[in-house]
Amino acid sequence: MTEKRIPHTDLGRFLDRLRERGAVYAPARDEAGDVALTEAPSSEPVVLEYRNFRLSPKAFLLPQNQTLLRFKNGKAEQPDLPDQETFLFGVRPCDARALLALDEVFLGGDQHDPYYERLRAKTVVIVLACTRPMASCFCTSVGGGPGDGAGADVLATGLEADLLLRAQTPRGEELLSSVADLLADATPDAIEEAEERIRAAEDQIAPVKVDNSAQRLRDAYDSPLWEAASQKCLGCGTCSFLCPTCHCFDITDEVRGGTGRRVRTWDCCAYPLFTLHASGHNPRPTPKERWRQRIMHKFRYAVETFDRLFCVGCGRCIRNCPVSMDLRTVLKEVGA
Amino acid sequence: MTPSHEIEARLRETAEELLREKRVDLFLGYEKASLPFRTAPLFLTSPEEVKRLAWNPFCTTNLAVYLPRLFKAPADARAAKAAPPPPTVGVVLKGCDTLSVVALIQERQVPREKLVLVGVACPGMVDRRKAERALGEHQALGAGEDAHGNVHVVVEDGTELTLPREEIVADVCLECRRPTPSIHDALLGAPVEAKAPDAAQRRTADFESKGLSARWEHLQKTLSKCIRCNACRQACPMCYCKDCLLDQTRPRWVGASTDISDVTIYHLLRAFHMAGRCTDCGACARACPMGIDTRLLVRKSTQLVEDLYGYRAGEAIDATPPLSAFATDDPQDFLTEP
Numbered sequence: 001m002t003e004k005r006i007p008h009t010d011l012g013r014f015l016d017r018l019r020e021r022g023a024v025y026a027p028a029r030d031e032a033g034d035v036a037l038t039e040a041p042s043s044e045p046v047v048l049e050y051r052n053f054r055l056s057p058k059a060f061l062l063p064q065n066q067t068l069l070r071f072k073n074g075k076a077e078q079p080d081l082p083d084q085e086t087f088l089f090g091v092r093p094c095d096a097r098a099l100l101a102l103d104e105v106f107l108g109g110d111q112h113d114p115y116y117e118r119l120r121a122k123t124v125v126i127v128l129a130c131t132r133p134m135a136s137c138f139c140t141s142v143g144g145g146p147g148d149g150a151g152a153d154v155l156a157t158g159l160e161a162d163l164l165l166r167a168q169t170p171r172g173e174e175l176l177s178s179v180a181d182l183l184a185d186a187t188p189d190a191i192e193e194a195e196e197r198i199r200a201a202e203d204q205i206a207p208v209k210v211d212n213s214a215q216r217l218r219d220a221y222d223s224p225l226w227e228a229a230s231q232k233c234l235g236c237g238t239c240s241f242l243c244p245t246c247h248c249f250d251i252t253d254e255v256r257g258g259t260g261r262r263v264r265t266w267d268c269c270a271y272p273l274f275t276l277h278a279s280g281h282n283p284r285p286t287p288k289e290r291w292r293q294r295i296m297h298k299f300r301y302a303v304e305t306f307d308r309l310f311c312v313g314c315g316r317c318i319r320n321c322p323v324s325m326d327l328r329t330v331l332k333e334v335g336a
Numbered sequence: 337m338t339p340s341h342e343i344e345a346r347l348r349e350t351a352e353e354l355l356r357e358k359r360v361d362l363f364l365g366y367e368k369a370s371l372p373f374r375t376a377p378l379f380l381t382s383p384e385e386v387k388r389l390a391w392n393p394f395c396t397t398n399l400a401v402y403l404p405r406l407f408k409a410p411a412d413a414r415a416a417k418a419a420p421p422p423p424t425v426g427v428v429l430k431g432c433d434t435l436s437v438v439a440l441i442q443e444r445q446v447p448r449e450k451l452v453l454v455g456v457a458c459p460g461m462v463d464r465r466k467a468e469r470a471l472g473e474h475q476a477l478g479a480g481e482d483a484h485g486n487v488h489v490v491v492e493d494g495t496e497l498t499l500p501r502e503e504i505v506a507d508v509c510l511e512c513r514r515p516t517p518s519i520h521d522a523l524l525g526a527p528v529e530a531k532a533p534d535a536a537q538r539r540t541a542d543f544e545s546k547g548l549s550a551r552w553e554h555l556q557k558t559l560s561k562c563i564r565c566n567a568c569r570q571a572c573p574m575c576y577c578k579d580c581l582l583d584q585t586r587p588r589w590v591g592a593s594t595d596i597s598d599v600t601i602y603h604l605l606r607a608f609h610m611a612g613r614c615t616d617c618g619a620c621a622r623a624c625p626m627g628i629d630t631r632l633l634v635r636k637s638t639q640l641v642e643d644l645y646g647y648r649a650g651e652a653i654d655a656t657p658p659l660s661a662f663a664t665d666d667p668q669d670f671l672t673e674p
Contacts, residue, residue, distance in 0.1 A: 054625070054626070064564075064594050134475065136371060231377075232376060232377040232378075232402075236569075237566055238565045238567045238625045241564075242563075263593060265592045273583050273585070318371065322567055322571050322622065322623035323397055324370065324375065324376035326371075328370065329370065
């Protein structure tokens with residue numbers, strides 16, 4: 001594994017080199033004061049001080065609306081898949097780990113999703129280790145951590161004067177060697193400083209018990225707690241749409257005359273329409289069944305199918321729920 | 337201003353009495369949430385649990401949103417016959433929330449006789465995003481109300497800070513026209529006067545005074561953040577339709593994508609459907625995870641109805657909403673020849 005160092009002052013040059021190869025999205029502050037992944041010109045200073053982005057980066061790989069085909073007078077054609085490389089700089093470890101969950105769904109079986117596959121192949125992820133977790137964060141309980149590089153190509157850790165860069169994949173190795181002239185070797189001091197910073201971040205994250213969640217949720221399927229826990233759910237899609245691992249989608253044909261497109265759009269299990277049958281029957285008729293599905297999918301079905309939790313502990317659903325629902329409370333109640 | 341802890345104590349007494357004497361089957365209030373600057377809606381059925389009830393500067397949710405679904409009869413005739421009788425519900429309401437309940441009663445979505453309205457005179461609730469921004473680099477571990485009605489915060493390193501209430505109160509509260517509930521079966525807290533009852537109107541006029549292209553540009557810019565999660569619709573007490581136009585798929589009237597045309601249509605439709613019905617409680621703007629000012633368009637449609645018919649939704653329980661009635665002398669200057 002290549003371990004290198006780059007001074008903060010050279011970060012702009014580093015990103016400029018990536019810009020020569022493709023589109024570069026880096027953290028920048030918007031008018032409202034939020035830091036978001038932005039395709040900013042190189043003159044913009046890179047922001048390194050932020051907690052996490054409001055939106056997860058999943059839309060780079062699974063766009064909220066994606067044209068699958070276009071058709072005209074009975075003939076269909078697949079749109080050109082993107083050819084350009086995209087570099088995501090500053091993704092947090094939780095969100096990069098979520099890509100492993102998406103990989104299972106779209107690349108794991110014998111049927112590869114060509115749209116996701118192409119975007120994944122063309123997207124290079126540079127993670128920035130997390131030093132400022134929030135009260136809603138619990139990555140360390142679901143297999144991740146503030147210094148986790150899983151799902152990313154390069155793991156960067158911010159130090160006093162430098163960024164420590166560690167390649168995580170062959171693509172990450174290639175990336176670091178392509179900018180080798182900008183990099184210095186990592187020193188033992190730098191590595192120790194990085195470890196200290198990550199340990200300090202880990203200490204700030206309160207644990208949530210998720211051991212054996214699949215079995216516990218199997219046992220709790222008919223528990224009255226689902227009814228009580230879901231009463232206040234408004235049935236909006238905030239939790240799913242902000243979730244870095246939620247990936248359910250709907251497919252619609254937009255037709256005008258003989259011309260149109262088939263489009264894939266994000267969908268959400270909190271919506272009554274999600275499971276409404278053509279007959280009018282709905283197997284998940286109330287918020288109880290829908291909220292249970294959300295938890296079961298992430299902490300039981302995904303474990304049974306992929307041996308992986310489909311929650312990375314980013315806390316977006318907790319921070320943004322309009323009625324303060326907190327899935328940690330449910331996990332506690334089922335003893336998961 | 338009555339201190340929150342006094343109101344909280346009276347609220348618990350009131351709820352306990354209502355539940356114990358079986359005057360209500362269900363009591364809707366607030367409880368402490370897992371994160372600071374927030375509360376969660378609480379559904380209480382047992383008098384033993386009233387200690388969970390909270391009243392503090394973070395009781396933002398408009399609980400009226402839960403009422404229509406409690407009284408909605410099943411669409412299927414057989415299921416409707418077998419359905420239990422409608423419950424009697426006690427509910428905690430701020431001044432703004434009461435307007436929603438009045439509008440729902442007028443639109444016959446909730447029966448007045450099945451409701452026990454526990455009104456609270458509200459000094460304005462905290463906008464959690466403003467509070468979080470005011471803390472800057474700090475992270476709150478806990479927050480509460482101090483003796484002066486300001487917000488007292490303990491942050492990650494144990495430091496204690498005070499955030500002046502008026503600096504972190506929600507915009508919608510700064511523009512509130514009715515802090516004290518107009519109708520109620522019990523009223524907690526000393527009545528609070530509206531500070532700037534014309535502020536919302538002024539903001540609408542300000543926006544209107546900009547040129548067409550500036551307005552359009554502003555709308556496109558703010559709406560382009562929309563992720564179509566439906567939080568604004570779901571948080572709105574007045575969005576109770578069994579089948580929303582936006583969910584219909586045969587045909588699909590409105591595209592589900594985040595293309596700017598679909599997003600704009602979505603928000604315009606919401607504004608149209610709210611004309612003469614929106615009480616400007618701000619639930620939509622609070623729910624929006626993207627920080628969009630979802631009130632802007634709706635406020636204009638509300639203002640139009642007020643200008644034309646002198647009507648504000650939720651103000652008088654015996655008034656007839658103008659869009660539910662017809663009079664031969666209705667103003668119709670806005671009608672144009674095709």
